[in-house]
Structure formats: C-alpha cells, structure tokens
Amino acid sequence: MIPIDLIQSTAENLMDKAAIEIPDDYLSGLEAAAHVEDGDLSAFVLQAMLENYKAAKEDRRAMCGDTGCPRWYVKMSNEAQVQGGPVALETALRRATAAATNGVPLRPNRVHPLWRTDHDNNVGIAAPEIEYGFEPAPGGEWIDLTTVHKGGLFGTDYRMLFPSDGIEGIKRFYLDSLVAFGKRGLSCQPAIIGIGLGGSKDACMVLGKRAACLRTVGDRNPDPKIAALEMEFKELGNSIGMGAMGFVGKSMVIDCHIEVGYCHTGGMQMSVHAFCLSSRRACARIWADGRVEHRTDPAWFTPYQRRETVEWPTALAAE
Amino acid sequence: MAPPAKIRLSTTPTRQDLEALRLGDIVHLDGLMYTAREGVYKRALEEQANIPMELPRESAANFHCSPAASIDADGSFRLGAVTATASFRFEKWLGEWFEKSGARLIVGKGGMSSATYKKHFVPNGAIYLTTVGYGTGALLGRGVENVEAVHWEKELGLAQAMWVLKCRDMGPFIVASDLEGNCLFERENAKIAENLHRAYEGTRPAVLKRYGETDDRSDELIG
Secondary structure, three states, rough: EEEEEHHHHHHHHHHHHHHOOOOHHEEEEEEEEHOOOOOOHHHHHHHHHHHHHOOOOOEEEEEEOOEEEEEEEEEEEEOOOOOOOHHHHHHHHHHHHHHHHHHOOOOOOOOOOEEEEEEOOOOEEEEOOOEEEEEEOOOEEEEEEEEEOOOOOOOOOEEEEEEEHHHHHHHHHHHHHHHHHHHHHHHOOOOEEEEEEEHHHHHHHHHHHHHHHOOOOOOOOOOOOHHHHHHHHHHHOOOOOOOHHHHHHHOOEEEEEEEEOOOOOOOOEEEEOOOOOOOOEEEEEEEEEOOOEEEEEOOOOOOOOOOOOOHHHHHHHHO | OOOOOOEEEEEEOOOHHHHOOOOOOEEEEEEEEOOHHHHHHHHHOOOOOOOOOOOOOOOOOOOOOOOOOOEOOOEEEEEEEOOEEEOOOOOHHHHHHHHHHHHOOEEEEEEOOOOHHHHHHHHOOOEEEOOOOOHHHHHHOOEEEEEEEEOOHHHHHHHHEEEEEEEEEEEEEEEOOOOOEEHHHHHHHHHHOHHHHHHHOOOOOOOOEEOEEOOOOOOOEEO
C-alpha cells in the first residue's frame, strides 16, 4: 500500500523541481546548440537562456514567468495499491498542484474558457490533466509520478493526412508547423519536438505530446527506421535557417521524437508538438515501503506501452 | 563575436533616449513598469474604469505580462519569475491605450507588425522591447526590486491584474522597433524567407486542403 501523504508531499516537491530545474538532458542539448549557433541574435538568446537556468536554480525561482499548464502522468506497477484508492490519488494531485502554484509561486494560468474564472491555483474543470499508464513489473509495488508543465498556446498542430501523402506530406506538415510557430519565437524554440503518427485523432495528439514531453534528448525510437526518421527530422528542422526567437540561425530542434499508433487503414494522422526552452518535467518513483527516487527521465515508453499484440507474457504467466 | 552592447533605459524615457536605440540593441530597464494585457485593456477602455496610476508620469512602460506570483494572507506579494506574453493579440486596444496612458515603451513577447508600429507607435513616439528566449523569467525576476502595488486583483484575478513593478537593471530586453516603425522580426523573417524553399525541397502539399489554405468556401479542398 502506497501512503497517500507521501504521494502528496512528493507531488508538491515535483511541481517545484519541474518549474525551477532544467532537466540535464535538455540542458546538454541546448549547450550543444549554443556551441554551433552562429546567428548573432540567436546566439545571444541561447546564452541568455543558459544564464537564466543558473539564476533559477540559485534563487529557487521558476525558470519562466509563464509556468505553463501543469499536468500529471501517473504510472502504476500492476501490483500497486494506493491508500484511499484512485479518488484519494487524484485529490492529492489536485491539492499538490494548488499548493505549489501558491508556494513556488507559479503563474495561475488556468481559467474557464468562456467566463475566464481564475481560481488562482491552476485547478479547475479538467485541470490539471491526469493520465494513467500501467506496467507489468512483477514483484514491485510502486507508483511513478511525472509532472509536465507544458506551455499552452503555441507550437502544436494536427492534420489528417492520407497514405498517398507519403513521407513528402509528413515532411511538409512538419516544416509548416515549425515555420508557422517559429516566427518571432512563438513556440519558444529550440525545443524538443514530438510527432504523433497514426492512432485516432485524439490518440495521435496524445502520442505526439508524450513524445515531446516524456522522452529525453538523445533517446531513440526502438524501430530503427523510425529512429532514422527522428534523426533526419532533427537535421531538417535545424536547416530551415531559423533559430531562437525566429532570428536567423540554425537551432530549432534540440531533438525530435516520433511515436506511432495503429490507425484507420485509409488514414495517416499526424500531430506536431513543440515543448519549450524550459522543458519542465520532473519524475519520482514512490515505493510501498516509503522510498522515493527522483529522476528527470519519465521512462514512460517501455516495450509494454508500445505493445503490438493481444497477449503479454506476464499476463499469461499469471493465469 | 563580441556580445551586443547593453544599454540602461528609464521606464520614463525621453525622445532622445529612444532615438539612440537601434534594432537588436540589448536594453535593461530602471523605474516603474506596470503589467497590462487583455484584462486591464478591457477594464480601462471598454468599461471605462479609472486607471489607478498616474500615467505616464509614474511609468511609460506597459509590460504584456502575468508574473508567477502570489499574494499572501497578510497582503504581501511574492514574485518569482517574470516573462511576457505574445503581444500581437492586443493590437486592437493599443491606439486607445496609447491615448490614455501616454506609454512610450511596450514590452512583450514577439513584437508586433510594422503596420501596427507605424499606425500606433510612431505617432505616439513609442517603441517595442521584446523579452528574450522565451523566456528569461528568472533573470527578469531578479530585476524586480519591489512589487509596489497590485491593482484590480479582485476583479481580474492574479494573472490579469495590474502589477506595478519597481525595476532595477531589469533585463535583457531586445529593441524590436524604432521610432520610425521599423520591425526587427520582419527584417529577420525576410532574410530567412530567401532560403526557405531549400528546406521544403522534396515535400508536397497535403492531398486534402483545409479552409484557411483557401478562403473560397466553394472549393472542394481535394487534389
């Protein structure tokens, strides 16, 4: 049984870390981009960002004034039980979101879409989003909490493509998305770009967003042909001639991650998601015995999450 | 390459101060700056509420910003990071806002169009400063010496309220328009556009178009 108080206190801590501490993998990626950037304005911007990450950690203040829309990814081992059940879990995550908004402080971004009502705590109808995943993990009782504070306005798009659009059509929509939101730096590039291919429309958006937010710089899709495409798209994005803030430059994409889902036989759905210069994510595994292990790699996409067939070996073994 | 020059600028600048600035200069601000975005514009202009500051004497700098901040039970403010929000969305209020506020500096994210600069900024002797990144929220937060007041918090909520910030060496900002209405981002876009076709080689348009790609609603969008 995983103690509910420990879930809430860990969640508050994660909110703080995500807002303040740039993940190491993204930092290394940005340093590499700063090293090769030769556009004078773009290079100035990247240096300012590197100083900003330092200032945020030194002062324990958020990296960016727009602290995005906090959301949660919860993954449970097959044997995990949460004290108080799933309702207590969701309550704890909502409480942690509200408490950290006031405590860090974060910007209270979430409002009602029509009445603009602001609870000043980033909690409201369908906010924060809480998504779930499960992992076979025989013999382990744990819960992984990941919070992502993704920006909420620019850099994301969806399009229904068709098999006849082919790779040329995929590339076109990818470039269109980068260029459209890259101008004036609306998407806060250079960023980790996530691409969702296939699925249903909603699944396509979910896969692309998770590709951007839950995979680390340097991670490759296990399908070697998709991995090659990820590398090709990274290079393609960085050859547009645009850099940070839409100034002349060569850094748009710190890394590109592609996730796929099976789709309608006549379709080829595509979504593009740009994370941002602050790439806010933090993760912890909480064990039933009270251990808490912090990390910045959500390690969401396991072989189980990408499973292709009906059966799964550990499920078979349990029967 | 040498880093760009850093210029200290008052939030109540003279015309001479602004004449000296060039597109791409790096600026740090000193003095009072207030946040005003759609909430404040609607309240001040559409609902004709009295602006609770003496503008532009106290400040001629309008920040398109909502800070990451909170108000404690005892009424004191805690302010962490500060960054701007995209300014292009506020164009429709600017003409009237300049008239009412006498602003000389609009500070935000991503600038506006040269058409907007020429229509609204140039006649009012104003320029646009963009935040950097985006965003250097922690660096800008360090530049806020004090929160002097938060107006209309009850009416508009924390994010849309009018925050009055005392700035000291607050930056960096980049000069994105000048007194003639020239636009830094359009200059950069024009340079990028020259070579854009190279990246697009070997791609092709989608077989099913979308409205927006054509404004002809009789178009079937296929092929």
